[in-house]
Amino acid sequence: xxxxxxxxxxxxxxxxxxxxxxxxxxxxxxxxxxxxxxxxxxxxxxxxxxxxxxxxxxxxxxxxxxxxxxxxxxxxxxxxxxxxxxxxxxxxxxxxxxxxxxxxxxxxxxxxxxxxxxxxxxxxxxxxxxxxxxxxxxxxxxxxxxxxxxxxxxxxxxxxxxxxxxxxxxxxxxxxxxxxxxxxxxxxxxxxxxxxxxxxxxxxxxxxxxxxxxxxxxxxxxxxxxxxxxxxxxxxxxxxxxxxxxxxxxxxxxxxxxx
Amino acid sequence: xxxxxxxxxxxxxxxxxxxxxxxxxxxxxxxxxxxxxxxxxxxxxxxxxxxxxxxxxxxxxxxxxxxxxxxxxxxxxxxxxxxxxxxxxxxxxxxxxxxxxxxxxxxxxxxxxxxxxxxxxxxxxxxxxxxxxxxxxxxxxxxxxxxxxxxxxxxxxxxxxxxxxxxxxxxxxxxxxxxxxxxxxxxxxxxxxxxxxxxxxxxxxxxxxxxxxxxxxxxxxxxxxxxxxxxxxxxxxxxxxxxxxxxxxxxxxxxxxxxxxxxxxxxxxxxxxxxxxxxxxxxxxxxxxxxxxxxxxxxxxxxx
Numbered sequence: 001x002x003x004x005x006x007x008x009x010x011x012x013x014x015x016x017x018x019x020x021x022x023x024x025x026x027x028x029x030x031x032x033x034x035x036x037x038x039x040x041x042x043x044x045x046x047x048x049x050x051x052x053x054x055x056x057x058x059x060x061x062x063x064x065x066x067x068x069x070x071x072x073x074x075x076x077x078x079x080x081x082x083x084x085x086x087x088x089x090x091x092x093x094x095x096x097x098x099x100x101x102x103x104x105x106x107x108x109x110x111x112x113x114x115x116x117x118x119x120x121x122x123x124x125x126x127x128x129x130x131x132x133x134x135x136x137x138x139x140x141x142x143x144x145x146x147x148x149x150x151x152x153x154x155x156x157x158x159x160x161x162x163x164x165x166x167x168x169x170x171x172x173x174x175x176x177x178x179x180x181x182x183x184x185x186x187x188x189x190x191x192x193x194x195x196x197x198x199x200x201x202x203x204x205x206x207x208x209x210x211x212x213x214x215x216x217x218x219x220x221x222x223x224x225x226x227x228x229x230x231x232x233x234x235x236x237x238x239x240x241x242x243x244x245x246x247x248x249x250x251x252x253x254x255x256x257x258x259x
Numbered sequence: 260x261x262x263x264x265x266x267x268x269x270x271x272x273x274x275x276x277x278x279x280x281x282x283x284x285x286x287x288x289x290x291x292x293x294x295x296x297x298x299x300x301x302x303x304x305x306x307x308x309x310x311x312x313x314x315x316x317x318x319x320x321x322x323x324x325x326x327x328x329x330x331x332x333x334x335x336x337x338x339x340x341x342x343x344x345x346x347x348x349x350x351x352x353x354x355x356x357x358x359x360x361x362x363x364x365x366x367x368x369x370x371x372x373x374x375x376x377x378x379x380x381x382x383x384x385x386x387x388x389x390x391x392x393x394x395x396x397x398x399x400x401x402x403x404x405x406x407x408x409x410x411x412x413x414x415x416x417x418x419x420x421x422x423x424x425x426x427x428x429x430x431x432x433x434x435x436x437x438x439x440x441x442x443x444x445x446x447x448x449x450x451x452x453x454x455x456x457x458x459x460x461x462x463x464x465x466x467x468x469x470x471x472x473x474x475x476x477x478x479x480x481x482x483x484x485x486x487x488x489x490x491x492x493x494x495x496x497x498x499x500x501x502x503x504x505x506x507x508x509x510x511x512x513x514x515x516x517x518x519x520x521x522x523x524x525x526x527x528x529x530x531x532x533x534x535x536x537x538x539x540x541x542x543x544x545x546x547x548x549x550x551x552x553x554x555x556x557x558x559x560x561x562x563x
Binding site: 008010011012014015018019022023094095096098099100101102103104105106258259 | 274311312313314315333334336337339341343345346347348349350351352356359360361363364365366
């Protein structure tokens with residue numbers, strides 16, 4: 001594939017930032033409130049039942065076990081939904097991509113700008129969320145900058161995956177399919193709310209194929225200050241995953257847009 | 260510049276088995292206004308989409324500003340302004356924000372873009388709307404805004420895809436007047452339309468296409484005199500007698516049943532003859548228009 005991406009993709013990214021800033025008060029809401037709801041529900045309602053969870057050779061509280069997983073889920077949702085529903089609205093209803101394609105921008109730059117924006121949105125949401133989690137005393141501040149970087153990396157992965165669906169669906173309703181076949185199972189079975197070790201061996205292997213498992217592993221390791229093999233493997237997995245899905249997203253969108 | 264702005268040779272575009280554009284060739288001179296006319300589905304939009312690098316050619320060659328669209332698309336696109344058929348503005352943003360966002364796609368610095376935006380808004384009588392959101396604007400304003408935005412990069416070629424479709428008469432005249440002013444400034448303009456009055460008023464040269472093929476090419480006046488003549492005679496509610504009379508004289512005519520149209524170079528004499536012989540007939544001698552050429556070439560049946 002010919003590489004036709006220059007720094008111009010930033011202009012696409014800036015376009016989305018401009019729109020985001022127009023309604024920042026609404027955009028800041030979900031990452032502020034979501035962790036509050038989850039931590040309240042699981043911290044108050046659930047931890048009495050569970051008490052502590054084993055992580056490596058540590059005994060950790062249930063809320064501190066799920067706090068990094070909430071960040072991981074939030075990264076997945078922000079970038080995946082941005083590059084499915086929101087990108088589709090721009091492409092199909094608002095004809096934003098059509099306007100861009102009549103300018104010096106290439107399709108690869110438009111889509112790169114979109115995916116990088118999705119990842120940025122995930123990183124912004126992660127930052128807001130970390131502040132909330134910090135109030136509960138559940139954040140490892142020394143790991144915070146690295147967590148934001150990982151949020152971006154994870155956002156690229158889920159955004160590119162979302163973009164592949166955007167290139168494939170005919171109508172916006174069809175996004176419900178990847179949401180309940182891909183997003184919801186990952187949300188539940190990626191070692192987010194209970195340790196993977198609780199699953200049967202085959203399900204553990206299956207979970208290891210999923211990107212959210214690795215994103216959760218990395219963030220949990222960093223937040224507990226454990227720079228262990230899971231963290232290293234997780235970062236490698238995410239880099240590799242990006243190296244595959246990002247070019248596929250570009251190619252599929254080119255095929256969809258260039259007629 | 261001096262050389263042709265667009266040299267299109269044997270353009271073809273297939274979508275699967277369907278041929279949208281079939282062997283279309285034309286040249287556009289700098290400073291001229293060139294029109295592509297045709298009914299819906301004729302291939303007008305597909306043709307211009309190839310010119311602004313949106314749609315790759317299936318075959319043929321296309322040079323814009325002397326550069327090949329296949330290899331220099333980005334350079335070409337940075338010198339073109341495009342006003343697409345659909346409203347492609349950002350509905351969530353204000354008018355000025357739309358300019359700022361769009362200017363960045365051309366790498367235009369923010370302060371230059373801001374100044375240019377105000378000039379263009381003034382030019383299209385929109386300056387009082389600069390803080391308005393696009394969603395609040397009327398159809399005519401939206402269209403003018405899309406044209407204004409297309410001018411942000413000071414294009415050497417302005418492409419307008421059906422610029423006045425769906426506008427009220429006031430808005431249409433306002434758009435025409437601005438296009439004429441741009442033309443007077445020496446801008447090369449390419450427009451598609453299915454309004455003949457629009458083409459006759461604005462275009463120096465045009466081509467009429469249907470079903471992907473060129474039917475005729477030339478200036479509005481030369482097309483009229485070539486295909487119709489200077490005048491035509493229209494007879495409404497024609498009687499059987501006059502139909503027979505016209506047929507006997509072998510005049511070039513079109514009989515639509517309730518209406519008879521006679522095309523002839525010596526239409527004045529024929530009109531006098533008819534008027535003498537059938538004074539009670541409702542006949543009319545009028546100047547031929549581009550619309551007559553268009554209907555003659557593309558037929559009168561509905562296209563869709």
